[in-house]
Amino acid sequence: SKTAMKRISVKQLAPKGLRFDSWVGHRPRPGALPGTLVIKPDALPTRVTLIAYGEINFIEKDIEDPKEIETFLKEWPVVWVSVEGLGNKQILKDISDVFNIHRLALEDVVNTPQRSKVEEFEDTFFIIQRLARWTDTVVTEQLSLFFSKTFVVSFQESHEESLKPIRERIRNAKGRVRQYHADYLAYAIMDTCFDNYFPVLEGISEKVESLEKQIVADSEEVAIPDIHRLKRQLLTIRRAIWPHREMLATLLRTENKILTKDTRIYLRDCHDHVIQIIDLVETYRELISGLFDMHLTYISNKMNEVMKVLTIIATIFIPLTFISGIYGMNFNSGTSPYNMPELHWYYGYPFALSLMGLTAMGLIYFFKRRKWI
């Protein structure tokens, strides 16, 4: 039954992404021109949508030809171009031309995964973040942002609607997003990204809690691969979240005109959230490591118990069997009076049984004194 359970675990493991390659990622071959774009074979088709707004009104549009964007840039206070799916090299290049994006930056957008970071170009910021989602495991994707005072360009790998709530807030003029510049919009996107880590941590916490209960209850069903998978997921979250801390600190330290004082207060809040997420991740890591040690101790204890049962039974019965073996010998008592006279005693058999009984009681007393039973 245990073997069966293990096999199931292994099977479950496979589809849940025990694959490393996404960590290294797809790269141009060594010596390639800097700025070479390597479109991944499984990249999704590129969809471009635009939302432009001012304090009073807003407009939404699906973009086919990136050159259309330029008119919006001239006419509207804030323009947000959202690019979903990184499968179409030409569209990506056209957009980078419209916004004057450095070719190394565009390379980082496409050749995922990159570490989270911020880079400052003359009048724009370039930010790389990792979005995390909980679908019974951790799924991450890269979110790249370019923003200035007047525009935000966001690049997502998937077509997931993680940024939909912000779009809703723009449409409904909820909160202050419509009154502020593009830097506030960029903040709102970043913040949403960090907010998404909390449900992931809740997912993790549930798994850790159930694991803890199993281990504390000393359940036979504790699957080592489960612990490993949990460790793996925490490793993934950790790798994703850690660099954000430095990214935000750098962003807050930078002196420039794009970030207003108000937005800085909001970003400081983001920074606190990131530190809180890191703190939680590290705590869970430590906890799991403690659980693992505890599980090892239970294994040792269990072995001890098994050994004790074996030892008690064996050491009681082996001497008894020896005694019975003695009186099973066929020495010819007719040849001499020294040959097994016990066999012919009147109380021979009761004597042998008593001998056995006394031996057993002695051993049981010995075990009791050692507190084995």
Next chain:
Amino acid sequence: SKTAMKRISVKQLAPKGLRFDSWVGHRPRPGALPGTLVIKPDALPTRVTLIAYGEINFIEKDIEDPKEIETFLKEWPVVWVSVEGLGNKQILKDISDVFNIHRLALEDVVNTPQRSKVEEFEDTFFIIQRLARWTDTVVTEQLSLFFSKTFVVSFQESHEESLKPIRERIRNAKGRVRQYHADYLAYAIMDTCFDNYFPVLEGISEKVESLEKQIVADSEEVAIPDIHRLKRQLLTIRRAIWPHREMLATLLRTENKILTKDTRIYLRDCHDHVIQIIDLVETYRELISGLFDMHLTYISNKMNEVMKVLTIIATIFIPLTFISGIYGMNFNSGTSPYNMPELHWYYGYPFALSLMGLTAMGLIYFFKRRKWI
């Protein structure tokens, strides 16, 4: 009996808060407006009390409508508004309006748990601390403070009277609290918060000590879940206390007019206490980890002892039983003189017994030389 004990431990474990969710806390859903207040389902009703004082007199009042506070602010040198229980969204908002509290700060007050931190707003400080209490386990709650030169607003999650001694000191004009500004009151509240960690550490230290005695005495009754629970509690204290260090360092580093030179000396003292608490927590952590290793060694040693007993008994009696088995064979000695002539020897039986005795003595000598017995 051991199994019974373990089961009890597991039961005891459950009510003592082996729950993680409080670590992640209740959060607005991803993409929510910054500043969204999420009132927890188990939040206590909000009670607001005010104490205003000058060097000569003081006044206390229960506040129903936060707007009443404004008159006190105008008339008294120092006003302390104490909010206990975070269940009433409207009252919290009204208070934040009176004191002009930033909506992100108010969000941090309500959406507990937050990491301890200090933030500076134009003429106020915003401080988050964690209060710790020892009720045979560690219970923590968030204490949020806003203070300027003339007022302090404190927010507590529970209705616990942790701050009562300060109220007493104000009433009795004990110490210098009545002669100083609101920054000294804020210090006094912070200091009380740190003071509360020492009884917690005493509780922990008693548990560690009794665990140490059990383990050193090599007691059978050492419950692994107990070690785990202790580790857990230390983890909780550690997570609670660590960020205070940075908080106080930041507060002391900040140049501003709110903190007087005198209060800074007192805060430096707080800083020393925090470092001392951290130092103790780390020492206990290391100690428990050492105890755990020691316990593992005892388990191994015990296994060794069990194995030795089994080996000694089994390896002595197995050869003896074999000998008795030989002379229990039924070869027909009538067919040939080679078939078990020993059975018919005059001293056959004594010979067999001597053979067994010699074998046993040889083995016992072997074990003695190996220092097994």
Next chain:
Amino acid sequence: SKTAMKRISVKQLAPKGLRFDSWVGHRPRPGALPGTLVIKPDALPTRVTLIAYGEINFIEKDIEDPKEIETFLKEWPVVWVSVEGLGNKQILKDISDVFNIHRLALEDVVNTPQRSKVEEFEDTFFIIQRLARWTDTVVTEQLSLFFSKTFVVSFQESHEESLKPIRERIRNAKGRVRQYHADYLAYAIMDTCFDNYFPVLEGISEKVESLEKQIVADSEEVAIPDIHRLKRQLLTIRRAIWPHREMLATLLRTENKILTKDTRIYLRDCHDHVIQIIDLVETYRELISGLFDMHLTYISNKMNEVMKVLTIIATIFIPLTFISGIYGMNFNSGTSPYNMPELHWYYGYPFALSLMGLTAMGLIYFFKRRKWI
């Protein structure tokens, strides 16, 4: 079979470079003159090639006498002298004379391995890097660079064509290399060096993944030496890559006229890559350490299972054998009615068999309750 497999592993291990000496390297004897060159016994013969270029044209030449280089330096905007193989002391000294290389720097070029570093001399930079290649194991070699605004001298230990893609780009005027100064060429060489780490990490990742699958599947075939070899390889990569981080940070921090603003942006990108490589190496290290722990747990679990089978079989049959031993005793029932009357009962044999059956069932019930079977 397992032993056989292990022996094979050990054999495989030997040619794959379980040798330390390359870590310490060949050094002059203590007290030798600073700047002493120690040509390694296995150093390859020195080959010098030159490629000089401007925006419009380029020239390539194999150099026999390093003094030829001087004319090129006068006539061409950028000159790249590539030295492959460090076996010819005289040629190396002649080149260092042409470019005015400090004798300590030349010592570092020849007395490999050195740690990666950057040193600034008046109008040149001296950079040491480690190239890594994946040939089913990690092979590293030292790449030393001297560069100024107008020339680059590169020294490689092997004759490997790692830098061929850059030569191609110069020939085909692909990218901007022909329009920029020598600092961009130096960047291109450095970048190629870092690019080479990603295939190495892919190789490692495949090995880790297959090891992970084996361990999760609890395969008997897990070879501990394989884990050790992987750890070793990661140690090698780690030692190679870590110092590059500081090297690049120093290079970026240095104020000088050699590095243009454009090249700095490109170097910043290199810096990001290095951090990403370090991040991956550390993650793999942690993962392997987790796998090792997991494997240890499986070993313990397996032992537990083996012990259980032994215990179950032994503790069931030992008492049964004892009973059969009793009724195999030869007490003379003719002497007294107390001597084994059971042997003469009508249902004596069925009674004995039932006794055995009941004993066995009792024990099986005991094991079932303990959830051992």
Next chain:
Amino acid sequence: SKTAMKRISVKQLAPKGLRFDSWVGHRPRPGALPGTLVIKPDALPTRVTLIAYGEINFIEKDIEDPKEIETFLKEWPVVWVSVEGLGNKQILKDISDVFNIHRLALEDVVNTPQRSKVEEFEDTFFIIQRLARWTDTVVTEQLSLFFSKTFVVSFQESHEESLKPIRERIRNAKGRVRQYHADYLAYAIMDTCFDNYFPVLEGISEKVESLEKQIVADSEEVAIPDIHRLKRQLLTIRRAIWPHREMLATLLRTENKILTKDTRIYLRDCHDHVIQIIDLVETYRELISGLFDMHLTYISNKMNEVMKVLTIIATIFIPLTFISGIYGMNFNSGTSPYNMPELHWYYGYPFALSLMGLTAMGLIYFFKRRKWI
């Protein structure tokens, strides 16, 4: 015997201070007035002695009423007031009045243990140190110093004469203490405090060495509680010495008029000693941890040996016993020629014995090939 030894160890353990409470210390209850003095129940009675000196002469006096001190302060270049025992609250308060000691500082003097630190008040320094003594275990006590250019006040918990050598040097005008200011005296006291750690480390080193010899000699007598006690003692020393490093660094960094340039050179020397002590403590900690691992390996090896002996004896004799069991069966050879004809063979018994001998030899060969014997 082993159990007996263990019990003795546990008894020895108890009086050697396996108590934690001194780590947390006695504290005022939470919310108490800052500056509250809590006299410990076991505090020793306060003894105050004064020694005043100039370059030419000196005077010593036992002080009953602290107000006497003021006249000495006016008349002598340097006054050293030594307070031993912290049991008398009134005397302590009087002394603090004479020297204008801040109430928070006095609280730190009395409410031991505090972490070592330095604090600067207007014209005095306040220093907390831990004195360590070796009495077969580590005993520490708090030494608090206040000093200015003209006076030193030292507070010790015990009546131990740790500072006697300095008093002797003042009396005999040995060294330069009589020519220098009070800052040199303060240095001399601090230095003596650090000097006392070296005998402690020598004591530790002897214990570690004897433990190491025991473990390397693979002695049965290795007492795990001994390792634990040693770890504990190192933990105590470590906690005591570490903060001194920061204390001295802060003291050396501070710009002020109290410390002369000469004294700074001497304090720099102290700083080196502290670093050396820390270095030794960390080295011993690492060594002990290595010894512990080594001991665990020996336990495992021993278990292996025990198991091997059991396995060899059991697997040789169990098949032999089986063979003897076969020929002990009572099949009626009269009924059919198939029923145990061997029993009636001419060489039946020798055949059986040979069969057993061959089986045993085969098994021994198998074990030899596995290098078990």
Next chain:
Amino acid sequence: SKTAMKRISVKQLAPKGLRFDSWVGHRPRPGALPGTLVIKPDALPTRVTLIAYGEINFIEKDIEDPKEIETFLKEWPVVWVSVEGLGNKQILKDISDVFNIHRLALEDVVNTPQRSKVEEFEDTFFIIQRLARWTDTVVTEQLSLFFSKTFVVSFQESHEESLKPIRERIRNAKGRVRQYHADYLAYAIMDTCFDNYFPVLEGISEKVESLEKQIVADSEEVAIPDIHRLKRQLLTIRRAIWPHREMLATLLRTENKILTKDTRIYLRDCHDHVIQIIDLVETYRELISGLFDMHLTYISNKMNEVMKVLTIIATIFIPLTFISGIYGMNFNSGTSPYNMPELHWYYGYPFALSLMGLTAMGLIYFFKRRKWI
């Protein structure tokens, strides 16, 4: 045989310096005057030699009376006084008078071992280094240097000729030592000191390599004390080399007139070597720790194998022996037809043998399915 080998190891261990006391060293008793010299009982007699040189010529002389040195100091550009053996207190004091050495510095020269450090006195530098030598184990001694622009005084504990190569270079005017000031000579001495670590690391590397081969080959002969001794030696090297890093960094950071720009370039090279040595030491430490883990796994695996053999043999033969035991019972088949009728069957014995054979085959099949055999 294994026990024999272990005993030899232990004996070998003793002379190879498993002694701690040299770590703590000989110190003045607590409270002694600062600057007290404690001549070690085993200190070697002091030998003083002088070598003075300029660009054109040089002179060498054995010094009996340190006062002679003063004339050389006046007449020659560079004077190097080499003191070997620290046994003669008076000569040491006389030399310190000639060169105006601070008494605390002289104390550090004599009271070895001290941590490596640099201290700046008005116009001299005081440097403490540790020389390391490989004599099948690591032997270290203290090398203390005082140097200014015109002289170097070196103090060595032993009479070893570690600095002979430099003397040779001065005699032969090899390299630039004769053209430079005393700071270059000091550099040359320091550099030689670091050069001596590489042969030590080669010695270590050979030991590690042979240990690695043993462990990978899973040899029975792996001696745990060997691993421990290696760890110990690395600990010694580590303690010796680490402080040099800070020492050199401090020396390079210091602004002064003694160190010329040229010498600084050479010292930067020393700094690189030190970092390389540290890097190697840390790598070896990590490797050994990995080897230790690997060895533990082999021990566990071996135990598993032993247990498997026992389990297989025992669980096959125990049931068979039981069957033979049954048919060895003496139930009287004459009393009733139920009493062991099998004994009288025509095919009774073949039936019993078949029953045994089937049982054995069943068990073997069970083990095969579990992949135990």
